[in-house]
Amino acid sequence: xxxxxxxxxxxxxxxxxxxxxxxxxxxxxxxxxxxxxxxxxxxxxxxxxxxxxxxxxxxxxxxxxxxxxxxxxxxxxxxxxxxxxxxxxxxxxxxxxxxxxxxxxxxxxxxxxxxxxxxxxxxxxxxxxxxxxxxxxxxxxxxxxxxxxxxxxxxxxxxxxxxxxxxxxxxxxxxxxxxxxxxxxxxxxxxxxxxxxxxxxxxxxxxxxxxxxxxxxxxxxxxxxxxxxxxxxxxxxxxxxxxxxxxxxxxxxxxxxxxxxxxxxxxxxxxxxxxxxxxxxxxxxxxxxxxxxxxxxxxxxxxxxxxxxxxxxxxxxxxxxxxxxxxxxxxxxxxxxxxxxxxxxxxxxxxxxxxxxxxxxxxxxxxxxxxxxxxxxxxxxxxxxxxxxxxxxxxxxxxxxxxxxxxxxxxxxxxxxxxxxxxxxxxxxxxx
Numbered sequence: 001x002x003x004x005x006x007x008x009x010x011x012x013x014x015x016x017x018x019x020x021x022x023x024x025x026x027x028x029x030x031x032x033x034x035x036x037x038x039x040x041x042x043x044x045x046x047x048x049x050x051x052x053x054x055x056x057x058x059x060x061x062x063x064x065x066x067x068x069x070x071x072x073x074x075x076x077x078x079x080x081x082x083x084x085x086x087x088x089x090x091x092x093x094x095x096x097x098x099x100x101x102x103x104x105x106x107x108x109x110x111x112x113x114x115x116x117x118x119x120x121x122x123x124x125x126x127x128x129x130x131x132x133x134x135x136x137x138x139x140x141x142x143x144x145x146x147x148x149x150x151x152x153x154x155x156x157x158x159x160x161x162x163x164x165x166x167x168x169x170x171x172x173x174x175x176x177x178x179x180x181x182x183x184x185x186x187x188x189x190x191x192x193x194x195x196x197x198x199x200x201x202x203x204x205x206x207x208x209x210x211x212x213x214x215x216x217x218x219x220x221x222x223x224x225x226x227x228x229x230x231x232x233x234x235x236x237x238x239x240x241x242x243x244x245x246x247x248x249x250x251x252x253x254x255x256x257x258x259x260x261x262x263x264x265x266x267x268x269x270x271x272x273x274x275x276x277x278x279x280x281x282x283x284x285x286x287x288x289x290x291x292x293x294x295x296x297x298x299x300x301x302x303x304x305x306x307x308x309x310x311x312x313x314x315x316x317x318x319x320x321x322x323x324x325x326x327x328x329x330x331x332x333x334x335x336x337x338x339x340x341x342x343x344x345x346x347x348x349x350x351x352x353x354x355x356x357x358x359x360x361x362x363x364x365x366x367x368x369x370x371x372x373x374x375x376x377x378x379x380x381x382x383x384x385x386x387x388x389x390x391x392x393x394x395x396x397x398x399x400x401x402x403x404x405x406x407x408x409x410x411x412x413x414x415x416x417x418x419x420x421x422x423x424x425x426x427x428x429x430x431x432x
Contacts, residue, residue: 035108037224038063038180039310045302048364052299053306055173057165062110062119063178076156077130080137081159083149099125102184109182109224111310118389122296132185138169139208170209172296177303177310180225187222205229228314231304235276235317243375251369251422255327255377256384258334261286264384268341276321281376284383288338289321294347298357305365322361324377329358358428 012217016022040063042052045080058073059065087094106128112118141157150157156165173179187201202223206212211234241295271278271287280287302320328334332351338344346354
């Protein structure tokens with residue numbers, strides 16, 4: 001057997017180790033890591049970013065199950081199950097049996113912390129059933145204008161449901177790393193007999209979030225959970241090819257701020273494609289994807305970065321994008337420049353609030369090089385090192401940005417030419 005410190009008291013575990021009862025099963029250990037995809041955020045990150053990882057309205061999965069402030073939504077989960085079964089062709093036991101057959105796979109998706117006692121089989125399956133049916137019912141009522149079976153005034157599932165619940169559930173709670181259930185739960189509830197009828201669970205999740213599937217990101221494979229499906233489909237976009245760069249600049253060398261780049265002659269434009277990796281720098285033009293900054297953006301990006309850093313097999317697209325923006329944004333002047341360029345949309349009010357988001361969000365995160373951005377970073381740094389680019393930019397910003405300044409410059413040049421001509425005429429007249 002393979003023992004871990006969280007499975008039994010440490011003293012007993014040490015005794016078993018001394019008696020040869022604890023051994024390493026490398027295959028079992030590797031398989032467990034391969035399945036894991038829902039993580040507890042480390043305590044130090046929670047201290048740095050208070051409330052960014054705590055659901056506000058509904059708990060999904062075991063990590064926040066039973067939290068007092070989330071209890072009011074439990075009654076709505078039970079109502080969702082009743083409506084789900086009322087429309088179903090199968091009794092309750094069919095769904096419980098189907099989930100039980102995949103219980104270990106579902107459990108292995110979670111990084112079960114030592115301070116949280118694992119739920120017994122009955123409680124765990126009931127929790128997955130209630131949480132899964134809650135999401136499926138939310139999706140169903142959001143995708144139909146016909147009769148849903150709920151009263152129009154229903155605060156959660158009705159056609160006139162309160163925006164308060166809809167916003168906090170779909171835009172915030174479903175995007176939190178600790179507040180996920182594996183997509184395999186939804187797939188099992190949609191197809192409890194395993195007939196293979198359900199082939200669009202990824203699309204279903206995106207519809208629930210109000211998104212559309214972009215391209216063949218999953219290539220017929222089922223996603224891991226809501227957060228990962230959103231990241232893979234809505235954020236990846238068109239990923240650029242990895243280019244060969246001779247003697248690239250060190251990754252940890254900070255880029256100049258947006259204002260400094262502007263003073264060096266760099267222009268800012270929005271990218272034509274979607275996706276956070278659609279970042280290019282050519283001929284002095286830095287193209288970045290458009291992003292709206294609002295009250296939920298900080299927590300949204302933090303949860304995605306936490307997933308990237310804890311799920312070792314995932315790419316670091318979001319972290320790389322945030323790291324680049326953190327380099328560009330130092331002051332409110334940088335925010336104003338990016339807003340005027342159409343790259344940022346400020347929905348928070350003051351530019352200082354937006355600047356603080358990007359200067360705070362990287363705390364506690366570890367950033368690594370993204371090969372897709374190596375060329376971009378290297379070209380930007382080398383462009384700014386060239387003096388002629390800075391001189392040209394200084395001339396443009398100083399003399400060509402204001403029409404009156406340009407008129408004064410032209411008048412001065414004309415006066416200088418006339419003075420030179422007069423001097424030359426005087427000298428020639430003297431010698432004649």
